[in-house]
Amino acid sequence: MNSNKKKVAPVAENTEIKCQFFMLSEFDSPDVPGSGINMQNQTLLLLDRARALAGIPFVINSGFRTEAHNRRVGGAANSTHLRGFAADIRCANRANFELVILALVAVGFKRFGVHHNYVHVDNDPYVPSSTWLYERSNIEQNSRLEFVRAALKMFEFMQRV
Numbered sequence: 382m383n384s385n386k387k388k389v390a391p392v393a394e395n396t397e398i399k400c401q402f403f404m405l406s407e408f409d410s411p412d413v414p415g416s417g418i419n420m421q422n423q424t425l426l427l428l429d430r431a432r433a434l435a436g437i438p439f440v441i442n443s444g445f446r447t448e449a450h451n452r453r454v455g456g457a458a459n460s461t462h463l464r465g466f467a468a469d470i471r472c473a474n475r476a477n478f479e480l481v482i483l484a485l486v487a488v489g490f491k492r493f494g495v496h497h498n499y500v501h502v503d504n505d506p507y508v509p510s511s512t513w514l515y516e517r518s519n520i521e522q523n524s525r526l527e528f529v530r531a532a533l534k535m536f537e538f539m540q541r542v
């Protein structure tokens with residue numbers, strides 16, 4: 382018997398976790414009820430923490446996506462939604478957008494896609510940090526993107542000092 386053999390913890394995936402603010406069904410791919418179970422635990426935990434910080438409701442436009450649903454909504458072929466690392470959060474107005482972004486940045490998200498009525502966020506470890514626009518840029522869109530980048534820069538700075 383090799384008593385030194387260490388038990389390796391299973392990858393924390395696909396097990397139901399308790400969120401304070403979300404039901405797993407909010408992350409379902411609309412074509413498969415119950416598929417929100419495919420969300421990554423760490424993603425859910427960060428979203429829950431950000432939601433607590435922001436103090437306003439996070440309406441999830443899109444969480445986990447099946448291949449079929451991702452194609453239907455025109456998602457990228459390798460979308461992080463397919464692996465349960467992503468959420469699109471509705472942002473009804475600029476003030477909500479800023480609060481949501483600050484909270485998401487504060488808990489450690491580094492990938493943001495900016496749309497005029499939602500923000501995409503993910504923590505997929507297999508893709509590089511990035512910020513981008515979904516639509517043709519205009520003054521408001523650019524200003525939202527600048528806000529995200531400024532928030533990331535400031536939190537990064539605060540972690541160094």
Ligand SMILES: [Zn+2]
Nearest residue numbers: 467468469501
């Ligand atoms: Zn998205």
